[in-house]
């Protein structure tokens with residue numbers, strides 16, 4: 001079982017959407033027993049709240065369910081998860097800073113590195129944007145989740161060849 005954690009700032013917009021999209025792709029590929037997927041935020045400001053209703057609405061229109069509530073990233077997540085995916089560069093740098101002893105550095109990656117287009121250097125925070133900001137986030141996340149799924153499948157087939 002491979003464990004994947006998406007991390008953004010508030011855990012109400014970007015990382016829950018990434019979680020919902022990847023879960024759908026994983027289910028459609030029949031791989032749901034091989035992966036555990038979760039999301040968290042660096043802030044505890046929205047802890048226990050349901051996700052941003054704007055994100056839920058835009059995701060639902062594309063067929064993604066976003067149940068669940070916001071929870072903050074905790075240090076033990078470094079140990080628990082195999083892959084910790086930062087939604088933008090600030091999140092990436094903050095996670096690296098939390099990992100003071102550089103023990104988990106190979107697990108911490110950027111979501112945008114799975115994106116097929118070089119137009120953005122991170123997934124933009126939609127919190128203060130209008131509808132188009134949420135649509136853009138979903139566009140980038142759908143593309144990046146496809147890239148991530150390809151990478152996961154190719155890592156897995158290499159593992160089985162060994």
Ligand code: 4NP
Nearest residue numbers: 008009010011012013014127
């Ligand atoms: P997210 O968006 O990191 O994609 O969940 C945000 C949500 C809330 C805040 C910032 C970003 N906030 O400052 O409350």
